Amino acid sequence: MSLPQAAPPRPIPPFGDEHETLREAIRRFVANELRPHAQEWEDARWFPNTVFTRMAELGYLGLKYPEEYGGQGGDHVHDAVLAEELSRCGSGGLAAGIGAHIGIATPPIWKFGSDDQKRRFLAPAIGGEKIGALGISEPGAGSDVAGIRTLARRVEGGYLVNGSKTFITNGVRADFVVTAVKTTEEGGHQGLSFLLIEKGMEGFSVSKKLEKLGWHASDTAELAFQDVFVPEENLLGEENKGFYLIMANFQWERLAMALGAVGSMDAVLERTLAFAGERHAFGRPIAKHQAIRHKLAEMAVKLEASRSLTYHALRLFAGGQDALREVTEAKLLSQRSAYEVADEALQIHGGAGYMREYAIERVVRDTRLGPIGGGTDEVMREILGKQLGL
Ligand SMILES: Cc1cc2nc3c(=O)[nH]c(=O)nc-3n(C[C@H](O)[C@H](O)[C@H](O)COP(=O)(O)OP(=O)(O)OC[C@H]3O[C@@H](n4cnc5c(N)ncnc54)[C@H](O)[C@@H]3O)c2cc1C
Numbered sequence: 001m002s003l004p005q006a007a008p009p010r011p012i013p014p015f016g017d018e019h020e021t022l023r024e025a026i027r028r029f030v031a032n033e034l035r036p037h038a039q040e041w042e043d044a045r046w047f048p049n050t051v052f053t054r055m056a057e058l059g060y061l062g063l064k065y066p067e068e069y070g071g072q073g074g075d076h077v078h079d080a081v082l083a084e085e086l087s088r089c090g091s092g093g094l095a096a097g098i099g100a101h102i103g104i105a106t107p108p109i110w111k112f113g114s115d116d117q118k119r120r121f122l123a124p125a126i127g128g129e130k131i132g133a134l135g136i137s138e139p140g141a142g143s144d145v146a147g148i149r150t151l152a153r154r155v156e157g158g159y160l161v162n163g164s165k166t167f168i169t170n171g172v173r174a175d176f177v178v179t180a181v182k183t184t185e186e187g188g189h190q191g192l193s194f195l196l197i198e199k200g201m202e203g204f205s206v207s208k209k210l211e212k213l214g215w216h217a218s219d220t221a222e223l224a225f226q227d228v229f230v231p232e233e234n235l236l237g238e239e240n241k242g243f244y245l246i247m248a249n250f251q252w253e254r255l256a257m258a259l260g261a262v263g264s265m266d267a268v269l270e271r272t273l274a275f276a277g278e279r280h281a282f283g284r285p286i287a288k289h290q291a292i293r294h295k296l297a298e299m300a301v302k303l304e305a306s307r308s309l310t311y312h313a314l315r316l317f318a319g320g321q322d323a324l325r326e327v328t329e330a331k332l333l334s335q336r337s338a339y340e341v342a343d344e345a346l347q348i349h350g351g352a353g354y355m356r357e358y359a360i361e362r363v364v365r366d367t368r369l370g371p372i373g374g375g376t377d378e379v380m381r382e383i384l385g386k387q388l389g390l
Contacts, residue, residue: 008304014077014315022063022078026085029058038090041217042362045209047094049131049173052101056128061102065110069118070126076252076318079103083256087263090359092366093217095260100169100218101125103256105132105178108194108245112237121176121196133174135165135197135223136246142167143379145180145246146188150225152181152195158231159183159195164207164224171221172209175199179225180246183239192242196234203228214365251324253374254331255317258310261338261370265303268363272296272345279350292348299341306334325387332380335370342367 011020033054041047055061063078065071072078083103086095109122109132124130141147150163161181168177177197184191197204208222237245273296276287286292313326342363346353353360371377 012307012311014311014318015081019077019081023081023085026060026082027088029060030085030089034086034089034091034094038094038217038359039356041094042091043216045216046219047091047097047217051094051098052131053128055098056126061128062126065106065122065126069110069123076255077314079256080259080314080318083259084263087260088267091217091362092369093215096169096215096369097173097218099256099260100134101132104134104249104253105170105174105176107252108134108178108236108249109196111248112194112245114233116233117196117236124175130175131170131173133168133170133177134249135168135171135177135179137167138164139166139222143376145243146192148180148182148192150179150181151185152183152193152230154183155229158229158234161195161197161203161225161228161230164222166222167210168221168223169218171223172206172219177223178236180242183242187240189243190240192246193239194236194242194245195230196236197225197228197230198234201228201230213368214362215369250375251317251327254327255310255313255323257370257374258306258313258327258330258334261334261367262303262307262310264338264363264367265299265306265334265341268341268345268360269296269299269303271360272299272348275352276348286348295344295348299344302337302341306330306337309333325384328380328383328387331374332377332384335367336377338370339364339367 011017052061059072060082062071063074063082064076067073079102083099086098089095106122106125109117113122121130125132136145136148138148138150140149150161150165152159152161165179175198179195179197181193181195182191183193203226205224206221207224210220210222212220276292276296277285279286287296309326310330313323313330316323316326342360346360346364349358349360352358
């Protein structure tokens with residue numbers, strides 16, 4: 001049985017020929033250097049830091065950053081190619097660890113950091129010498145960011161930080177954590193600031209490496225801060241203006257997650273179409289049974305709807321327009337769709353889908369995080385409700 005075309009012809013704007021050349025190179029890198037290790041790194045609950053150094057060598061950690069800091073001088077559309085293609089590595093945890101470094105930890109330093117901070121943190125992060133994490137969530141506050149309790153008290157020359165963070169991707173390995181703190185206790189949204197907290201600072205420790213349903217290759221940690229002195233020069237952006245930083249960061253994080261979901265669905269559909277064409281039951285390929293054919297059709301619709309919305313949001317975002325509604329819609333639709341597509345793919349694989357060997361069960365476990373991380377589905381709907389004036 002010949003393989004049907006699952007994907008529309010490329011390039012699809014905002015991507016152009018240059019981006020498709022980059023896509024081919026990244027796809028080759030992912031297929032040759034990441035995917036073969038996916039199972040091993042999932043089992044080890046860790047991927048080696050050499051992944052960062054190798055990606056730095058290839059220029060992939062700094063696609064959107066200026067050459068002045070070691071970047072490639074590209075833009076978000078170049079980074080979008082990477083976000084989409086990384087999901088083909090076959091390990092959500094690996095993609096998440098790299099994604100946290102590139103997509104959420106370094107962007108605020110680029111956008112809000114001083115030149116000194118860019119030289120001390122951004123440049124080595126682009127060079128793969130320092131690994132970053134973003135620490136916002138706490139045991140008592142996730143969706144409700146204003147409710148964080150980690151307190152940074154002003155002292156001579158800097159701040160004294162006390163509190164904890166949880167669910168922090170790259171939390172164990174990070175050389176620096178872009179950390180949300182309260183600088184004004186009663187300030188709510190207006191009392192938030194960001195500090196660059198570095199590995200080795202006295203009183204800063206990893207209190208726990210967390211076990212998870214999926215994303216096994218990534219290290220997700222609980223962090224503790226006990227009278228950690230953070231010098232003034234590590235304040236990122238303005239004091240008490242941290243909420244703007246969070247909001248600015250969310251847009252790209254959510255868009256990158258949507259792109260990852262599109263890449264994941266694309267890969268899963270391609271594999272499932274091939275499987276359904278080869279696997280026979282009752283005298284014909286299972287794809288020739290209407291029930292299976294309809295499942296595949298629905299999966300293709302979910303992929304295409306997510307892709308269209310995500311690329312639309314990306315076009316607006318990359319063009320410098322306000323894309324809050326479109327990014328939120330893309331995040332909401334794509335994350336739930338990626339999980340549903342993975343679950344249907346498992347069903348179509350039958351018993352094989354439940355086995356580790358086919359790696360579909362891992363996609364189901366890994367994609368379950370999408371409707372929770374980077375802002376839950378419920379929070380996305382709240383944002384969209386507000387956009388409707390409700
Ligand atoms: C594997 C993993 C990696 C992560 N990585 C990071 C990271 O690197 N850095 C970081 O800072 N955080 C990280 N997170 C945290 C993540 O962003 C939060 O889990 C997420 O924002 C939800 O917060 P919460 O878990 O505290 O849930 P809660 O906010 O307690 O929500 C619990 C439930 O209540 C619902 N809810 C909350 N508010 C409302 C409302 N107003 N209306 C309706 N329903 C509501 C939620 O949607 C959810 O269903 C990670 C999480 C996981 C699981």
